Amino acid sequence: MTIRHNKLYLGGISAETLVRKFGSPLYVYEENALRAQYRKLARSITYPYTRIFYACKANTNPEIMKLFGHLGARATPKASARRAGIEAVSVGEVKIARRAGFPVKDIIFTCDNLTPEEIKYLIRHKIAVSADSLGQLEKFGRLNPGGKISLRVNQGIGAGMHSHIITGGRDSKFGIYKTQLDEARRLAARYRLRITGLMQHIGSGVLDEKIYLRAMHALLTVAHKFPDLEFINLGGGIGIPYRPEHKPLDLKSTGAKISEEFRGFIKAYGRELKLYLEPGRFLVAESGILLATVAEIKKTPAHTFVGLNTGMQHLIRPAIYGAYHEIVNASRMRGPKKKVEVVGNICESSDFLARGREITLPREGEILATLNAGAYGYSMSSNYNSHPRPAEVMARAGRARIIRKRERI
Ligand code: LLP
Numbered sequence: 001m002t003i004r005h006n007k008l009y010l011g012g013i014s015a016e017t018l019v020r021k022f023g024s025p026l027y028v029y030e031e032n033a034l035r036a037q038y039r040k041l042a043r044s045i046t047y048p049y050t051r052i053f054y055a056c057k058a059n060t061n062p063e064i065m066k067l068f069g070h071l072g073a074r075a076t077p078k079a080s081a082r083r084a085g086i087e088a089v090s091v092g093e094v095k096i097a098r099r100a101g102f103p104v105k106d107i108i109f110t111c112d113n114l115t116p117e118e119i120k121y122l123i124r125h126k127i128a129v130s131a132d133s134l135g136q137l138e139k140f141g142r143l144n145p146g147g148k149i150s151l152r153v154n155q156g157i158g159a160g161m162h163s164h165i166i167t168g169g170r171d172s173k174f175g176i177y178k179t180q181l182d183e184a185r186r187l188a189a190r191y192r193l194r195i196t197g198l199m200q201h202i203g204s205g206v207l208d209e210k211i212y213l214r215a216m217h218a219l220l221t222v223a224h225k226f227p228d229l230e231f232i233n234l235g236g237g238i239g240i241p242y243r244p245e246h247k248p249l250d251l252k253s254t255g256a257k258i259s260e261e262f263r264g265f266i267k268a269y270g271r272e273l274k275l276y277l278e279p280g281r282f283l284v285a286e287s288g289i290l291l292a293t294v295a296e297i298k299k300t301p302a303h304t305f306v307g308l309n310t311g312m313q314h315l316i317r318p319a320i321y322g323a324y325h326e327i328v329n330a331s332r333m334r335g336p337k338k339k340v341e342v343v344g345n346i347c348e349s350s351d352f353l354a355r356g357r358e359i360t361l362p363r364e365g366e367i368l369a370t371l372n373a374g375a376y377g378y379s380m381s382s383n384y385n386s387h388p389r390p391a392e393v394m395a396r397a398g399r400a401r402i403i404r405k406r407e408r409i
Contacts, residue, residue: 001030001289001371008330008369011395015291015330015367022391023406024367025292025310027378031396033287034064034374038071038084041238041282044255047262050275053085053108055236056093058280058375059288061392062100063403068283069102087236087278091121108233108278110152110199112136112173119143130199130233132175137184141191150197150233151176151184155218159211160203161239162321168202168215175200181222194228197276201235204281207246209254212237216258220265229269233276234258240285242324242372281375288374290315290390291330294362295345304340306362311344312351313384315370315377319350325373327354331366342368346385383407 001010008015011030018028042052054068068084085106086097097107109122110130116139122129123144130152131137140149154175158168167174176184188195202215216234223232241248262275292310299305317323327342329335338361342354353370362368381389388407393400 003333006333006335008328008333008367010289010369011400012398013395013400015289015369018393018395018400019291019293019367021400022393022402025290025308025314025390027314027373027390027392028289028291028400029061029064029284029287029374029392029394029403030289031067031287031394034067034284035071037283037286038068040251041255041277041279044251045259045275045277046255047259047275049272050277051085053087053106053233053276053278054283055087055089055278055280056097057089057379059284059377059379060093060096061378061403062096063394064284065097065100065102069100069106087280088127091118094122094125094127108276110201114139116143123147128197130197131184134176134180134183134187137176137187137193138191141187141193144193146192147194148196149188149193150199150231151181151195153178153181153198153200153219153222155200155202155215155222157211157215157218158203159206159208159215159237161205161207161242162323164321165205166203168200178218178222181225185225195226196228196230197233198223198226198229199233199235199276199278201278202237204237205239206237207239207241207249209249209257212254213257213261216261220261223265224269229273231274231276232262232265233278236277236279236281238279238282240282240372240375242326244326283375285372285375288372288377290370290373290377291367292370294364294366294368297362297364304338304361306340306342306359306368308342308344308353308368310390311346311353311387312348313344313346313387314381314390315353315373316380316382317376318353319348325353326371327357327359328369328371329360329362329366330369331362332360335360337361345387378404 158166160166292308296307312319391406392404
């Protein structure tokens, strides 16, 4: 992202040009940002048998998934580093990953409340699954006795930037609770299942290194009870700075600590294991920008509402998590600022992108850019109020290409 002649440029093209060419509203991804985030993470962990599985729920655009697949092979200098895999949570995501060129051995899976049909699909395609509950473990055992399985563990530790996205702890519906692990081992033995992996995911948007490391330590402590392990999966959850006051994780330092802790564990365990990470947000959030056109400016006695031709149907995070997204006037980056309410075109009062935000006061027809929208933006969008979804565009070095067509009514 750069500013030239007081206008916002994405991947070397002005936001206004992008909208003129591809229409509005529009999701734009900066390819260089996607590459940079992947490399930063891959390089931060020096333990050589580390592998990144992109949690594609953050953004299932196949072109973005393919990009990570290609990058994986080259991002780390280590010979053992293979291409990135995909972490999937539904049969739909598995199918998208396969269409994007990922072989089933590069796809890992976890999800709660699976139906027998879904379980059979996963077994038939030999997808590596982390069982989310004792019941699920038993179902896999019955349908695939003697097979391999990993366990999703809930250590009682949760973290995240909003209560809705904390996935560990006593009140979470996810994982096999730490006190149920002996029972899990007995169940696995009954069906001759080999427990070859342990995974956990404590929550999303974590910017606190300490809790991440504490959860890792807890997982490695129980791992000693499982003699057949091939991998440990630390989950996703790495946050990004959404607010100006947010501090990004010092990945170099966190990565070094993770590597050191893991090396210590391996020594005691007695055998090399693979270390998996499954980040979503960290890889894609900052690359994505939602461009929209100011349709109307409405003044009431109390407020100035800047009304866009998009809204919660295309970016629901502010409405459901009160999430903060930086918003700039892409048509006039600098100018007199005013506190405004940035709202969408949906018939709901929760339909806002920012409340009481200081931005360069826009005029009708100007373009506003909502930043950090690459994760859980398009993938959580809907057709609510019968609005078609925007197009998605990948931009790099002054060139832009459509990676998903705009929907039509
Ligand atoms: N692995 C598992 C098992 C997960 O449930 C998730 C996210 C991830 C990995 C990736 O987490 P990440 O690295 O992106 O934090 N819609 C919310 C986020 C929900 C995350 C759900 N699980 C949001 O917009 O903030």
